[in-house]
Amino acid sequence: MNLVGMNEGFVLVAKRDCQTCELVQPVVRELAAGARPLAVYSQDDPTFPEGVAGVRDDRALEVSFRLGIETVPTLIRIEAGREVERVVGWQRDEWRALTGVNSLGEGLPAWRPGCGSKSVEPGIVDELEIKYGDVPFQARRVVVGEHEDEFEAMYSRGWSDGLPTVPPTRLRVHRMLKGTSRDPKEVLGLLPPDLQPITVEKVAINAVMAGCAPEYMPVVIGAVEAALSEPFNMHGVLATTMFCGPIVIVNGPIARAIGMNGRGNALGQGNRANATIGRALQLCVRNVGGGRPQGVDRSTLGTPGKYTFCFAEDEAGSYWESLSVERGFARGSNTVTLFAGDGVHGVVDQQSRTPESLARTFALSLRGVNHWKLAQGADAILVVSPEHERTFKAAGWDKARLRQELDSLLELPAEEIVRGAGGIAEGIPAAALGERKTIPKFRKGGLLIVRAGGDAGMFSAVIAGWGASGPVGSTPVTVAIKD
Structure with missing residues (x-):
């Protein structure tokens, strides 16, 4: 030329x-x-x-x-x-x-x-x-009036989760797309609840609005792909009156490369990657999928985690195999696990010095997920802090050994969980128990164990989930992160 x-x-x-x-x-x-x-x-x-x-x-x-x-x-x-x-x-x-x-x-x-x-x-x-240059955009261009405040314009058009969003200009979206090698026109799937096609470009638009950096794009795309999977049941996660929203757990070298936090205050504020990756997923569901509160999103109370809930597992120095390895991926793989969960319940045990004692503390805290008398109707994440993990390490307990102990401790006696027992109407119908003397609190694969948190403090956490019991509910999904 x-x-x-x-x-x-x-x-x-x-x-x-x-x-x-x-x-x-x-x-x-x-x-x-x-x-x-x-x-x-x-x-x-x-x-x-x-x-x-x-x-x-x-x-x-x-x-x-x-x-x-x-x-x-x-x-x-x-x-x-x-x-x-x-x-x-x-x-x-x-x-x-x-x-x-x-x-x-x-x-x-x-x-x-x-x-x-x-x-x-x-x-x-x-x-x-x-x-x-020849930079094609598929999304329609929205022109904001000369005297219109761009932030207020996004509120008024319903694009916000209630917090300010970054205007997704063509320049910002173009820069965001440089964070991935995937074709902006690629359709990832049909995003619930409206089953609208979501492209890589649309993910980038919402990632801009959420405040992401371009290098977060592979993780955001991975989270969206996990939300699109049928077992996760994103439509159900929205439509249920339960508290839950998608929780993003990241494993692999990419977490450290993009500056994610899996250590002190890992479940809290202050880290850009944690905060904006989870928010980007939520904005995609809202702005592309149409999942909005008091619309398809029917949660009775909700949870602050529905703004964003994302953290990395702290794999560095861990005695245990990571969540991604447990779920069938090779060591060192970059993965996203999506879990339909609600708020954080603290587990405070500063006295236990044996794995048996600490496991009983965990089991008692996990017993209360949703209700003491309910079983197999919810999943949970047990977030184990480094100080608590050291108790198990000193005794030679790997994660599988802890899980075996918890499974045993969480076999609930039938007489305690039947409806009406103890003067509580909630519970399981006696007919559903049949001849069984016990029933497991969680279904097989319904309890995830993750290591995270600061080095100081004998505090772990339980995050309740909306598990699958029959055709209703959500199953945790883990996907590989692609560049």
């Missing part, structure tokens, strides 16, 4: 704010006076180089962008309307070979490095790609 309207000759791109460009001004004047055409483009001053007629103004950087200029000065030879060769910076022998002028640059140093092109300064590349 002929970008400069020249069939044969030379193109030079330079800027005044460059010592090497200043140095080669005599060379440029000599070339301009020669027999072959020379087109000079200046990135910052149309009067530079001095003494050269017809310098072209490239302060908009369109020519620099289209020619792929990374360093100035850059001298390009054009033949038949196309570039055939270029020299970057000042290299006297190469300029002579390119131009065929053997006396060029007498009296100048043999070599000087160039300066960075203005077209590759931080942030400007993305702007130029939007302005001059």
Whole structure:
């Protein structure tokens, strides 16, 4: 493609704010006076180089962008309307070979490095790609009125979860999409509850609104893919009157690479990645899937975690195998596990020094999930802190051994959980128990054990979930994170 309207000759791109460009001004004047055409483009001053007629103004950087200029000065030879060769910076022998002028640059140093092109300064590349590049957008463009506040506009259009959202401009969305190698037009699936197609681009739009950084995109996409899976039952998670919302648990090197928190205050505020990845998923469900409170979202009370609930498992230094390994992935895999859960219930045990005692504490806390008299109607996450994990490590208990102990302790006596027992109407119908003397609190695979939290403090946590009992409920889903 002929970008400069020249069939044969030379193109030079330079800027005044460059010592090497200043140095080669005599060379440029000599070339301009020669027999072959020379087109000079200046990135910052149309009067530079001095003494050269017809310098072209490239302060908009369109020519620099289209020619792929990374360093100035850059001298390009054009033949038949196309570039055939270029020299970057000042290299006297190469300029002579390119131009065929053997006396060029007498009296100048043999070599000087160039300066960075203005077209590759931080942030400007993305702007130029939007302005001059072929960057297709599938989503419709919403124009906000000149005197309309853009943040209030997003509230009024129903795009917000109640907190301020970042305006998803074309530039911000373009930058967000650079965080993944996946095609922006790729349809990930039909997102409940409205079963609307959600593309990678739409994920990026909501990730911008949530405040994500581009490097979070693979994790956000993974969370969306997990929400799309039938076992997770995103429609049911919304439509149930229970408290639950999607909880995102991240495993693998990517968690550390993007700065996620799995240590002190892992379930709380203060970490951008944790906060915005979970929020991006929720905004996708709201803005693409149509899942809004008092619409399809029928939760009686809800939970603050429905704004965002996302954390990393602290795998560094852990004695136990990670959640992702337990769920069938290779060690070191990057994964997202999605769990339909509600609030955090603290487990305080600062006295137990044996694994048996601490396991009983965990079992008593887990017994209360949803109701002491209900069994197999909920899942749960047990978040074990490093101090509590050390108690098990000292006794040689791996995660499987702890799980075995909890399974035994959480076999609930039938006489305690039948309806009406103890004067409590809630419970399981006697007919449903049959001849069984006990029934497990959780279904098989319904209890996840994750290590997270700060080094100090003998505090763990239980997060209740909306488990599957029959065709109703949600099953935790783990998916691999793709770039």
